[in-house]
Amino acid sequence: MKIKIFTILVIFAIVGCNNTQKSSENTASEINNEPSDSIENMDTAHKIANASGFENWKDVSEISFTFNVDRDGNHFYRSWVWNPKTGDVQMNSEKGQLSYNRSKLDSLAMKTDASFINDKYWLLAPFQIAWDKGTSFTEKENVEAPISKDALNRLTVVYGNAGGYTPGDAYDLFYDKNYKIKEWNYRKDNAPEPTMTTTWEDYKNFGGIDIATMHTGATGNFKLYFTDISVKK
Numbered sequence: 001m002k003i004k005i006f007t008i009l010v011i012f013a014i015v016g017c018n019n020t021q022k023s024s025e026n027t028a029s030e031i032n033n034e035p036s037d038s039i040e041n042m043d044t045a046h047k048i049a050n051a052s053g054f055e056n057w058k059d060v061s062e063i064s065f066t067f068n069v070d071r072d073g074n075h076f077y078r079s080w081v082w083n084p085k086t087g088d089v090q091m092n093s094e095k096g097q098l099s100y101n102r103s104k105l106d107s108l109a110m111k112t113d114a115s116f117i118n119d120k121y122w123l124l125a126p127f128q129i130a131w132d133k134g135t136s137f138t139e140k141e142n143v144e145a146p147i148s149k150d151a152l153n154r155l156t157v158v159y160g161n162a163g164g165y166t167p168g169d170a171y172d173l174f175y176d177k178n179y180k181i182k183e184w185n186y187r188k189d190n191a192p193e194p195t196m197t198t199t200w201e202d203y204k205n206f207g208g209i210d211i212a213t214m215h216t217g218a219t220g221n222f223k224l225y226f227t228d229i230s231v232k233k
Helices: 002-012 044-051 054-059 107-131
Strands: 062-071 074-083 088-093 096-101 135-144 151-159 170-175 181-187 196-199 201-206 209-216 222-232
Touching (some): 044 054
Antiparallel strands (some): 135 151, 151 170
């Protein structure tokens, strides 16, 4: 049963593992927000980030969370404690515990870091699109969302073909008038058709940061969600 669960994770673990900042160094962009103009002059990526409390990230000293996946009656989880200012990461799972620093990755830590980057991207995608370099954006207003069929705006983010764990991927972020993500497509290698589509729902506030704690697929047999979230300043 566990083998089946980990096979499932291989399929979707690449989601979010592709930005050019996802390397061994502790990036400054994950510690402090870059200066921005007035909200009228912000690009859409920063408006989406700010709608989830991006301005409060600079005060965060530690964030912990458990990444959960339910699929076809199987459950998977792993828990993380991350200090974004020092780059220290601790992972807990059924396999045990591992601690490392993102500026000093050996082969074992690099494998774990790929999982951390994936899980962190699901948790903080509104911030990642503002942090990440080497991306390109296209926008379209008033499009049909893939699951709800609601009329939403769409920001497409395409990552460059160099750097990161899985370069060249794309995301279609469907957001409302308040710049909150409601659904997204993940498209591996910028393929025309989505590799995965889920909702973004059940937003909760943690120390001034809004996090979508639930993501479900269109068929109802897939659920990715976060528990045990804590934000320390």
